[in-house]
Structure formats: C-alpha cells, structure tokens
Amino acid sequence: MQVHSFAPGEALAPFVRAFEIIEAGAAMEKLLVPETGLILGFRYSGSSSLVDGPAQAVVPDQVVTGLRATARRMLTSAGSGIVLAKFRAGAAGAFFDPPLQQLFGATVALEELMDPREVEAASARIRAARTHRERVDALEQFLLRRRARKAWQADPLVGAALRAIHADPGAMRVGPLARDLGLSVDGLEKRFRRGVGASPKQLASLLRLRRALRAHRQGSPLTQLALEAGYYDQAHFIRQVVAAVGMAPRAFLHASEFCL
CATH class of the missing domain: 2.60.120.10 (Jelly Rolls)
Structure with a gap:
C-alpha cells in the first residue's frame, strides 16, 4: 500500500x-x-x-x-x-x-x-x-x-471546547468544560455533537487512542505509553483499546496491520 x-x-x-x-x-x-x-x-x-x-x-x-x-x-x-x-x-x-x-x-x-x-x-x-x-x-x-x-459559521463555543480538548484530551471533563464556557452540560453536548459529529468525551477518547498508537515503539512499556497519552493508568488504556479495536493492546500493536 x-x-x-x-x-x-x-x-x-x-x-x-x-x-x-x-x-x-x-x-x-x-x-x-x-x-x-x-x-x-x-x-x-x-x-x-x-x-x-x-x-x-x-x-x-x-x-x-x-x-x-x-x-x-x-x-x-x-x-x-x-x-x-x-x-x-x-x-x-x-x-x-x-x-x-x-x-x-x-x-x-x-x-x-x-x-x-x-x-x-x-x-x-x-x-x-x-x-x-x-x-x-x-x-x-x-x-x-x-x-x-454554503452559508456556514463556526460555533465559537464549540471551537473553544475543541481547543481545550486537543490541548489535553486526558484532562477533559465535560462538567468543568461546560462551566468554563458558560453552558450547561446538556447545552455543550448538543452543540458539540451538532458541530463535530461526536460528544466531547468521544472525541477526547479518539485523540488519546490515536496519540498512544502514534507514540508506540517496539518494546515500549504500556504503562508509560498510557500515561503519556493521557490515560489514568494502564488498566484504563487497556479497556479503551479493547473497546475500540476488539483486542488487548499488546496483541493489537504486535499482530495487527492497522491504518492511522
């Protein structure tokens, strides 16, 4: 390919x-x-x-x-x-x-x-x-x-939420982010889904996952990889990888041909 x-x-x-x-x-x-x-x-x-x-x-x-x-x-x-x-x-x-x-x-x-x-x-x-x-x-x-x-204007509050999530997806919490933007949690969720196509939590999870996969090097410890990508711990990382790709991180990283 x-x-x-x-x-x-x-x-x-x-x-x-x-x-x-x-x-x-x-x-x-x-x-x-x-x-x-x-x-x-x-x-x-x-x-x-x-x-x-x-x-x-x-x-x-x-x-x-x-x-x-x-x-x-x-x-x-x-x-x-x-x-x-x-x-x-x-x-x-x-x-x-x-x-x-x-x-x-x-x-x-x-x-x-x-x-x-x-x-x-x-x-x-x-x-x-x-x-x-x-x-x-x-x-x-x-x-x-x-x-x-096409007449289209970016939602400035969604833009601010995106910048905060991209800056540190591991630290993103919907409640505090909504308060910082002057919105209710429900208000932020609806505007974000409409403008981005996923919830803030879903986007943060995708960013963490892709960050970890890009950073992986043969032999690198999973704990270090997980923490650097913004996961709470190795167990959190394993759960997220299994949920996203259907297999544990080591099996996925070592055996699967995947595209980022």
Whole structure:
C-alpha cells in the first residue's frame, strides 16, 4: 500500500487537515483506526468492502465516513486507488447540510448528501486525472465550489471546547468544560455533537487512542505509553483499546496491520 499526502491550499486549510491518495498494488485487509474528523473519498479505481465477520458490504465509490468509536476492517482490491479529504474536527459542517451527529458511525454514499450531478462531475474529473496532483486539485475544486455556495459559521463555543480538548484530551471533563464556557452540560453536548459529529468525551477518547498508537515503539512499556497519552493508568488504556479495536493492546500493536 502506498500513501501520498498533500497539504490543502490556503482557502481549505482551516477545514481540511490533509488530502491523501491511497493505492493498493495487491489485495489487502487493514484495520482502520477511528479518525477525529469526517472523511470524504472518491475512488478512481478498484473497490473496497467493509468486513464484519463473514459478511462484507461494498463501500460506495464516492463516500463520506462519519466519526465512530470503533475500528473498521476493510478489504481493498488489487489496483485500488482513492483520494481522501480528511476534515479537521468541527469543520466538515462547512460542506455538509445534515447535523454531523447524524453521520456518527455511518458510511454513506456522497450522492445521498449532495447533488448527485455535482458528485458525478467531480468523480469524472478525478478518474480522468493523470497524476496524483491533478486528482487532489479536482477534489479541492469540488470542495471550494461547495464552500462558496454554503452559508456556514463556526460555533465559537464549540471551537473553544475543541481547543481545550486537543490541548489535553486526558484532562477533559465535560462538567468543568461546560462551566468554563458558560453552558450547561446538556447545552455543550448538543452543540458539540451538532458541530463535530461526536460528544466531547468521544472525541477526547479518539485523540488519546490515536496519540498512544502514534507514540508506540517496539518494546515500549504500556504503562508509560498510557500515561503519556493521557490515560489514568494502564488498566484504563487497556479497556479503551479493547473497546475500540476488539483486542488487548499488546496483541493489537504486535499482530495487527492497522491504518492511522
């Protein structure tokens, strides 16, 4: 598998964390660790399916994946290629109409959320592109056109909550955070889910998990890894990993092929 990353242009940088092109020369199965923002994808070759035990579900070629609490297992065909836009937490609302909490845990065909004619036109340009740069440019233009037609204002209180959570996800407590922002817990939860697509606690858990997995090095003690990532202790870390990926940390880190 080859992954090519591209930084967004200035106009999209506040919304898109990165563009990625992922290509698979051979068929492969990977465990996808949950992301902290929505992902939009245009597949220009091959196919992929989500694997759930013996069952498989084909992933739409033009697709949006919402935030989720658990990992997904994906089977990708040989010769597959897809270009992705990975949105920053709380920024995808600038491009999508439904409240983002409706997409939590969902994998949805893009045509269900946007004008199918626009989606197909962008897909045709991406399929016709000859280079990775041209594919990313076509996706950028699609998003820029979408942004220009959509009235959207970031919620400043959700933005403040996001900054606090990103600064120290291990220390995040919903009650004190809500009080600091002048909101009730229920008020913060509703605004955050609508703007981010998950609860503050769910996002903090995802940030801790991804921080720990990125920091892992062969032979590093789990206790040290857990504490540095913001978990209370090793037991807390183990519970969270099992809940997210379905296996204990050592087995997952040493045996699984996963994608961050």
